[in-house]
Amino acid sequence: MSIPPFSSLPIDKSGPPYNAWGLYGPQDEKGRLNLIKPENVKRGKETIKEGVAVNLNLPLDFLPVHASRAPLEHEIKCSGHSNDDILKFNTQGSTQWDGFRHYPYQNWPEEGKFTFYGGMDISEASDSSIKKYGVHNYAQKPITSTAHLLDIPLYLSKHNLPPIDAFSNSNPISLSTLKSCAEEFNVDVQPGDILLVRTGFTEAILSKSVEEREGLKRRKEGNLSCGVEASEEMWAWHWDKGISAVASDCPSYESWPAPSGQLSCHQIFLAGWGLPIGELFDLRELSKKCQEYNRWTFFFTSVGLNVPGGIATPPNAQAIF
Numbered sequence: 001m002s003i004p005p006f007s008s009l010p011i012d013k014s015g016p017p018y019n020a021w022g023l024y025g026p027q028d029e030k031g032r033l034n035l036i037k038p039e040n041v042k043r044g045k046e047t048i049k050e051g052v053a054v055n056l057n058l059p060l061d062f063l064p065v066h067a068s069r070a071p072l073e074h075e076i077k078c079s080g081h082s083n084d085d086i087l088k089f090n091t092q093g094s095t096q097w098d099g100f101r102h103y104p105y106q107n108w109p110e111e112g113k114f115t116f117y118g119g120m121d122i123s124e125a126s127d128s129s130i131k132k133y134g135v136h137n138y139a140q141k142p143i144t145s146t147a148h149l150l151d152i153p154l155y156l157s158k159h160n161l162p163p164i165d166a167f168s169n170s171n172p173i174s175l176s177t178l179k180s181c182a183e184e185f186n187v188d189v190q191p192g193d194i195l196l197v198r199t200g201f202t203e204a205i206l207s208k209s210v211e212e213r214e215g216l217k218r219r220k221e222g223n224l225s226c227g228v229e230a231s232e233e234m235w236a237w238h239w240d241k242g243i244s245a246v247a248s249d250c251p252s253y254e255s256w257p258a259p260s261g262q263l264s265c266h267q268i269f270l271a272g273w274g275l276p277i278g279e280l281f282d283l284r285e286l287s288k289k290c291q292e293y294n295r296w297t298f299f300f301t302s303v304g305l306n307v308p309g310g311i312a313t314p315p316n317a318q319a320i321f
Helices: 031-035 038-045 136-140 152-158 175-184 201-206 210-217 232-241 265-273 284-293
Strands: 053-055 073-078 083-088 096-098 143-151 194-198 245-248 277-279 297-302 317-320
Touching: 038 143, 038 297, 053 284, 143 152, 143 175, 143 284, 152 175, 152 194, 175 232, 194 284, 232 265, 265 277
Parallel strands: 143 194, 194 245, 245 277
Antiparallel strands: 053 317, 073 083, 096 277, 143 297, 297 317
16 A cells, blocks of 8 residues: 555544554554565565574563563473473563554543554553454564665764763654765665564663662653654654664664654554564674674564563564565
8 A cells, every 4th residue: 555645644633743543444453564565575575685684683581671570580390300490570571672552642632641553542441351453463463574774883983973861861763864874874664564673682681780770760850762753754754754663772763752742653653653662682693793794674573472451562573684
């Protein structure tokens, strides 16, 4: 299907700003993943030259960056002749895809109301007996397409520009920087493609001691982190490019928290468009391989947990060259 222009939003005129509700039909649960066509997968396959697979996932026992999220609990249960694993973890404690039931439009249609993709309200989204819009959709149709890396630290370094402050939201990555980075590394995003944005957050957080990381989580000013800017021009670019999913190495893809009282990428992407947001992806080795092979486009595949009605999921993602 052709993508209507950003200027045509909202699709549902009775819904919240910039929504695309109903664009893919009344029963849709896949959102922008509908834009991934066989051509995207086949074009990604053509980028496989070296036969090298790159892991994009941090360990599940990665210490969560949000104070409210508990770390992994791992128990090995021995029956005497064999072992089982028992895992208890927050699906957003480490590398993750946010599902459509994770983050709603805030205070819409009125103060104190919270509305998710397709108009689902907070009571429905919080009910585990309701399966609609769950992350099982990310597993039953694996997120597989051509993908691109915009390596912002590499771009900034090449141009002798100041590095990103990983633990601040005061200087978000602008659209002009994204576009300049794409041009620098010959990235041509097509409808249905996946976009990965590296900020250097992984290296920054892993350079901190456990005590320092705990201190960052409990700062009086909040859990600040870097990311792309939340702006109308940023949303328009993502929409008109036909990007099917986004991911970054930082905690929120966008600079977080978004300015108070303003719309965020989380509201527009997840609740408005059904655009999966990947967070805390491990892009370190990917960056090295892109530089080694001198190309920033590759085959991407991800199969999340097949949990009906799930809120988020580890992506089990890889890039293949």
